[in-house]
Amino acid sequence: MDSDSLLDSVNCQILAELQQNARLSYSELGRRVGLTPPAVAERIHRMEEVGIIEGYHAVVNLERIGLPLLALIRIACSERNCHDFGVLAKDIPEILECCRVTGGDSFIAKVAVTSVQHLESLIDRLMPYGETVTALVLSSPVTHRVVLPPGRTSEGIELPDLGEQSGVR
DSSP: OOHHHHOHHHHHHHHHHHHHHHTTTHHHHHHHOOOOHHHHHHHHHHHHHHOOOOOOOOOOOOOGGGEEEEEEEEEEEEHHHHHHHHHHHTTTTTTTEEEOSSSSOOEEEEEEEHHHHHHHHHHHHHGGEEEEEEEOOOSSOOOOOOOOOOOOOOOOOOOOOOOHHHOOO
């Protein structure tokens, strides 16, 4: 079964609920979407099998574990350093997320550090791979968003494709 055929209105509701709280019991999920616990478990299992659901994660308060500074570091690598940096980034514990991007930069890394001095040391370790530009994160108005297929809501309602109507894609 492909992932598109699994994304009916009930599974969209289940996905939305799990993204808001992955610790909900099958009983509670069933109550919220109008199914029995075994039916909910089977639907979740099928979404896991086809890769719609890839995992479950705890959200950690970085400041409370001693990493109060969050920064975004743009790295413009040379051709020969680009691959090496992509491999290295996986082994740098301060890097929370690293995206390969288009444009003048090669990567954008989201990092968490203990202090300005720690950030400086991290930047020094990255500089051999390319030019860096760093921005400290002051606040994050969006830290988590429930993601559903385009045009769907958690209530399973089909929405118009606004991208097509406005010419934006």
